[in-house]
Structures are given as structure tokens and as C-alpha cells.
Amino acid sequence: MVAAIKRVPGIVYVLVALIMGFGWFIPGFFTVSNFLSVIRQGSVLAVVSLGATLAILSRGVNLSLGGVMSLAGVVTGVLMHRGWSIMAAILVGMATATAAGWLTGIVIAGAGIAPFVVTLGMMSVGEGLALVISGGASVPGFSNAFQVLGQGYLLRVPIPFWIAVMAFLIVHFILRDTQLGVSIYAVGGNEDAASLSGVDVRRCKLQIYLIGGILAGVAGVVLASRMNSAHPSGGMGFEFDAIAATVVGGTPMSGGRGGVVGTMVGAAIISIMRNGLNMLGLPTPWQMTIIGMIIIGSIALDALKSNR
Amino acid sequence: MERAVLEMHQITKQFPGVLALDKVDFDLYPGEVHILLGENGAGKSTLMKTLAGAHEPDSGTIVVDGREVRIRNPKQAQALGISIIYQEFTLIPYLTVAQNIFLAREPLRWGMRGLVDRDRLYADSTAILKTLGISVDPRSVVSTLGVAQQQLVEVAKALSLNARILIMDEPTATLSDQEIEQLFGIIHNLKSRGVGVIYISHRLQEVGQIGDRVTVLRDGRSVGTYNVADVDINTLIKLMVGREVMEKADRRSLPNAPEALRVSHLHRNGVLHDVNLVVREGEIVGLAGLVGSGRTELARAIFGIDPFDSGEIVLLGKRLVATNPSLSIRLGLGLLPEDRKSDGLALILPVKDNVTHASLTRLFPSFILDFRKERAIAERYVRDLRIATPNIFRQVGFLSGGNQQKVVLAKWLATQSRVLIFDEPTRGIDVGAKAEVHDFMRQLARQGVAILMISSDLPEIVSMSDRVYVMREGTIVKELEGEDINQETIIGYAMGKGEGQ
Numbered sequence: 007m008v009a010a011i012k013r014v015p016g017i018v019y020v021l022v023a024l025i026m027g028f029g030w031f032i033p034g035f036f037t038v039s040n041f042l043s044v045i046r047q048g049s050v051l052a053v054v055s056l057g058a059t060l061a062i063l064s065r066g067v068n069l070s071l072g073g074v075m076s077l078a079g080v081v082t083g084v085l086m087h088r089g090w091s092i093m094a095a096i097l098v099g100m101a102t103a104t105a106a107g108w109l110t111g112i113v114i115a116g117a118g119i120a121p122f123v124v125t126l127g128m129m130s131v132g133e134g135l136a137l138v139i140s141g142g143a144s145v146p147g148f149s150n151a152f153q154v155l156g157q158g159y160l161l162r163v164p165i166p167f168w169i170a171v172m173a174f175l176i177v178h179f180i181l182r183d184t185q186l187g188v189s190i191y192a193v194g195g196n197e198d199a200a201s202l203s204g205v206d207v208r209r210c211k212l213q214i215y216l217i218g219g220i221l222a223g224v225a226g227v228v229l230a231s232r233m234n235s236a237h238p239s240g241g242m243g244f245e246f247d248a249i250a251a252t253v254v255g256g257t258p259m260s261g262g263r264g265g266v267v268g269t270m271v272g273a274a275i276i277s278i279m280r281n282g283l284n285m286l287g288l289p290t291p292w293q294m295t296i297i298g299m300i301i302i303g304s305i306a307l308d309a310l311k312s313n314r
Numbered sequence: 315m316e317r318a319v320l321e322m323h324q325i326t327k328q329f330p331g332v333l334a335l336d337k338v339d340f341d342l343y344p345g346e347v348h349i350l351l352g353e354n355g356a357g358k359s360t361l362m363k364t365l366a367g368a369h370e371p372d373s374g375t376i377v378v379d380g381r382e383v384r385i386r387n388p389k390q391a392q393a394l395g396i397s398i399i400y401q402e403f404t405l406i407p408y409l410t411v412a413q414n415i416f417l418a419r420e421p422l423r424w425g426m427r428g429l430v431d432r433d434r435l436y437a438d439s440t441a442i443l444k445t446l447g448i449s450v451d452p453r454s455v456v457s458t459l460g461v462a463q464q465q466l467v468e469v470a471k472a473l474s475l476n477a478r479i480l481i482m483d484e485p486t487a488t489l490s491d492q493e494i495e496q497l498f499g500i501i502h503n504l505k506s507r508g509v510g511v512i513y514i515s516h517r518l519q520e521v522g523q524i525g526d527r528v529t530v531l532r533d534g535r536s537v538g539t540y541n542v543a544d545v546d547i548n549t550l551i552k553l554m555v556g557r558e559v560m561e562k563a564d565r566r567s568l569p570n571a572p573e574a575l576r577v578s579h580l581h582r583n584g585v586l587h588d589v590n591l592v593v594r595e596g597e598i599v600g601l602a603g604l605v606g607s608g609r610t611e612l613a614r615a616i617f618g619i620d621p622f623d624s625g626e627i628v629l630l631g632k633r634l635v636a637t638n639p640s641l642s643i644r645l646g647l648g649l650l651p652e653d654r655k656s657d658g659l660a661l662i663l664p665v666k667d668n669v670t671h672a673s674l675t676r677l678f679p680s681f682i683l684d685f686r687k688e689r690a691i692a693e694r695y696v697r698d699l700r701i702a703t704p705n706i707f708r709q710v711g712f713l714s715g716g717n718q719q720k721v722v723l724a725k726w727l728a729t730q731s732r733v734l735i736f737d738e739p740t741r742g743i744d745v746g747a748k749a750e751v752h753d754f755m756r757q758l759a760r761q762g763v764a765i766l767m768i769s770s771d772l773p774e775i776v777s778m779s780d781r782v783y784v785m786r787e788g789t790i791v792k793e794l795e796g797e798d799i800n801q802e803t804i805i806g807y808a809m810g811k812g813e814g815q
Contacts, residue, residue: 184429188413191408192409204418
């Protein structure tokens, strides 16, 4: 964790440079409304990235986050359209995502199958079920009360931001102050050694993917509220942005070190990149290309650093 | 005498194909250091793993504090006050010293499950380190510490469990003299507090320095327990070796044969220092030494898998100051690795592909495979080496260990290697196949091939070698010829007899 703190400054400079750079070139970048919009969009990514970081810290990976997000959003949306109360719909949407995370964790921990394979499958299951439940079309138009979650303000700051802050504080607390947190670093650092020391490796893994499911659920519901529409492939791609945020934030794919502070900076960098490139008028394909190159660059940098 | 803290009676453990432990008795009293001595594979580690909860014995009883126990997992071992410090550290690299000491047993905040009290974590760690006289900051991250400090953290971790039985597996293997002094100081401290220490060692001089009693294991059997004061090193060496072996009938001396391989002053930081050796055409040279003495590392450096920092290699007349496997193969060197399944063969590919893998460019300079030629070559070696396979299309993974080793041999014969390094050529293969492999090695030598044979199997070294080099701690400590090639002499040099006494 000390290592994580030492690494953060480097990417903070990147973040500041990015903001300054875009601000210089783009008229309208330094406006309150633009910042609020970046925050609103970035918050959803921040929440999912927390889930991705937990898996990567334990030397795993979670590709199912985006699919589970879509599923949670669609379940919530469909239930509200059927006249369920907002609260009940959200609860069931969240429960679905939690169950998906739990199932993923059970298979990974219980059967000892590689997280990459299991979560790749669960990504498909999540998206597939979202399509089935929604009948293949998006589920648009919700009550104002539901839209507040993704579009409203509290103390003049978008509500998704507060949700992301809450999620961050909880996950950060888990990593710093609980046995689960220490176990996650231990499993990522040296799984055999952790097991010999008495760490319950399976329970640790189960909890990682369970929490991942919950976070994906939160992100999915907030996304649906922000868009005022639950799209069956709304979460698609978030799992990769989340991995990118984690790695850019200084947690290597080999696990064992890093942490969620860096991931939040990583999520900010990616969100600001998106926003800035958008405002520059760069078409989406070019945005994808540039962001992809940044991800490879930061992984390469990490590899060079750790080889030294 | 007070009651033993640990008694092991008639412990037996069978692994597929090997009887690892055969009715072993062992005991330990509070406040003593009981040294466990034996060759590689004598069963020391297996015996300790039955205490650590890593293996359950097939039969026999373990009694702790007068109560018979069964130890099924590491947690149960901990609960009984048994702690083990493995040779490979079990510390987590990016956690702090304190987090490692209390891993999975963190002090809890407000007694709440799962909630770590970090203030107490660091306070308790500081206290433990202080009582042991270990000066390491509990907040430093383990990966930033040196090996010796990590070792001490392991000790602290073991003792924070209130261990009354502490097992140390070759704790001094990587320590400097000064660090060893410090460790011994801590062991004395533990003794005075009534902790019983089981100490596995490969250094004979340590028996007298730190031990109270010593037990020698050989081929999975206990061949005796002695008070250290009543036994000398030569007796211990005899006990470890035990069996007499047939002398090699035709040990040849070929001082005038051309040099096929010469290694001069080879150095690789922290691994190999000043290694010098010569292998002549037609000679079988044994490379003996304990596991971890640097034999495999030397083979890897010669073959070009690992780089070396200084020194040179002369291979069939070519001077090399750096090398790589493809260059070595082109010049006529072959390596039969220790772990043939992962390093020597492609298990899911058929016999024919494995045979031709290392010689594709030689056989097919145009880069286009000639299926008939490939087939003819594979069939020839299957016949010549009597590889038991239904046909050359069989996946190598389905063959027995002995036949797999023959396929590796065929691979190097196909490259027409003039120098072959065999790393543990007969490990894990049955007696019949072993004799065959030995025959092929002798035949090759007669045809002028130079062979460097690494082996932990002392009878194999003694019966096969024309000359023997003994390695210890990354360098060659002795060259043996003729009459001097016997098990006692070899193990004596391998374990540092005569050093530091």
C-alpha cells in the first residue's frame, strides 16, 4: 500500500497535464457545466472500476462487470415499467447483480477455474439475459423520482458523484482496515504463501466477485437513471474501461500491490480523455484508438518499471 | 527428563512410485535443537510436511504434549503450536512486515470480526521484534528487505503464533556469516524460552554449532538419533550414504582427448562464482552437489538460457563470452533438462515432432518440412533407442517417464550434438529404463560425445562418471578422479566438510 501511495503522484501529474492541455486547446472545457458533466459520467466508471481493482489486486480479472451492469439496469427498468415501486425495482435489480457476482465467485473459488474464463462467460450471460428480459430493445422513460439518482444534485454536485465517493470510501476501508483487504493483497502477492499462512483463499475470492457484482449493480442502476433508459447493452465496454482505469492507476495485472486511490485517478484520466477528445470533435473510432494506446502505454511503463 | 513436546512413531508415507517415509520415529524436547540430516530426497521435507499439515501420513502416530493428534491443514498445525519456516519464503511481497507477521490472525478492532486494529497490529509486531532482538521496521514493505531480514521476519511470524515447535528448513542457505550469527543468537534465545527447534541442514559444521541431537534419514528411513556430543562428522556421512555401490568397472582416464567444453571463470552475480571445468571428447563427467548448489544454474548458463556476467566458454573450439540456446545448438551442444515435462518436451505433440524439434533448420534448410524425411528420422530413433510407443504419431504425454526421456535424448541425437548436458537423466524413471539410458550414455561416450551429467543420485554419479566435479554454493569445490570417486568423499565436499570448523 505504501507502494501505491508512492506511485500515485506520477499519474496525478498526468491528470493535471491532461486538464491543463485540454483547457488550453478547447474553448468551453473550463466551464462548470462541462466539469459537472465529466463528473456525472465518470462516476459510473469509478464505481465499476472499484470492482475491477478488487479482482486485479487478487491476481484475477473481472470481465463480467459490464454485462452485469446492463442486466441490473434492465431488470430495474422493466420492473418499474410494470408498475413496481422505485425502491422495490432497484432492490431486485441490485439483488440480480449481487446474485450474478456471487455465482461468479462460487465458480471461481469452488471449482478453481480461472477468473478470466468464468467472468468472460458471465459477461455473456449478463448481456444475454438483459436482452431476453428487455425483449432486445431499450427500456426508456422513467419517473422523475428515479431520474434524480443519475441526474440530480446534492450540494450543487451531481448525485452520482456522491454515490461514487461512498463506494470508494467503503472499498478503500475494506482494503485498509479489514482482514478481507489484507487477504486480497496476500492472495494477489503469493496465493500459496497466503494459504499456508492460514488465509481462507476461497472465501476471499468469493467475496471479491460478490462485491464486484454489487458494485456493477449500483453502476447499472445509476447509468439507467442518468440515461433515462435501460439499454440491454448499456454496460458493454465498461469492464474494459474499468480494467484500464485500474492499470493506469497503478495496480498491475499481476496483482498484490496498488489500490483504489490510484484507480480513482485512473478513472478520472479516462473520463477526461473521453470528454476532451469528444470536444475536440474526434470521432469515436479515433477516441477508441487513442485510449487503447494510452492503456498499452501505461501497462508497458509498468512492465518496464517492475523489470528494473 | 521432562516430557517430549513432540513424538512421531512409525510414520509412513507412500507417494506414487516411491515410499517417501518408511516407519520413521522422531521426537523433540522443549528447549533443544534437533537436527535432521540426510541427502536430497531422503525424506526430510516430507517428514516435516506431515507436521505442518501439508501431507497426512498413511500410517503412524503423531503425539503433541502427550496427546495423539491428526494434522490435516496448516491451521491445525498452528493451533498445536507447530510453525514451519519453509526454504522458499512464505511472505507476501507487498504487505508490510507487521501485516505478514499477523497474516490471517490480525488483532481485531473492537473485537469485531474481520476488522483489523492497525494500531495494535504495529504495536504487537514491534513488541515481538523487540523481544527477539530483530531490528526491522514493522512498517516496511517486505519486498524492500534483504533475504536475511526476510528470514528473521519469518521467525518472528512463527513465534507470534506462540510456537513451541519450530521447524526451520535450511535457514542458513542464503545467509552471510554475520547473519548466521544473528540467527543462531535468536535460536539460543528461543531455546532458553523452551521452544523446541527442528533444524534441517545441509551444512555439516552446523551440527556441532547449533545442534543438541541429530537424526539421520536415508531413503525414507531413520538410521539413527545421536547426541551431537557423541558423534563425529565422518560417522554422520557414513550414515547418510549407507549402501555400498558397485564401483564403475571401466572408469576411463582420457587426459589427452581433445577438449569439447571448457568453462573458465564463469560468474553470474549471486548464483555462480569462478566456475572452471573441462569435459573431453568421449568422457562422462559427473557434476555432483546438493539441490541449490548451482548445478542446474550452471547448465543453464552454459547452454545460454541465463546470461552470465563474466568468464568464458569454449565449446568445440569456439570461444564464447555470451551465448544463447540457438547458437549453442548450432555449435553442437544439447541439454536434457531436469524437468523434462515442462522444459524438454511438448507433451501434447506426437513423438515425431518432438524428435525433430531441435533440428528443423538443419534437416530442412528450405524451411519447408519434408514429411517422409521427418518420419524416417523419427522411426529410426524410435527403433535405435527402443522407445516403447505404438507409433511415431503418439502424443508424448502418454508415454512413460523412461520413454519420454528417450524421446528427449532422440531430439538431441537428431541434432548430432557433440556435447550433451544431462540434468538428472534418470530421475523418476523405472529401473529398466534407467539401465537403458545409462547404456545409451556409455555408447555415446564411446562414439566420442562429451557428456556432462548432473545428478543428485550418488550411486549414479559414482557408477557412471569418468571424473567428478563437486559443486557447493555456486562454485566447484573439488575435482575427483579414479579411486577418490566414492559416495563419502562426494557428500563430504558437497556438504562443506572441513569448512569453518
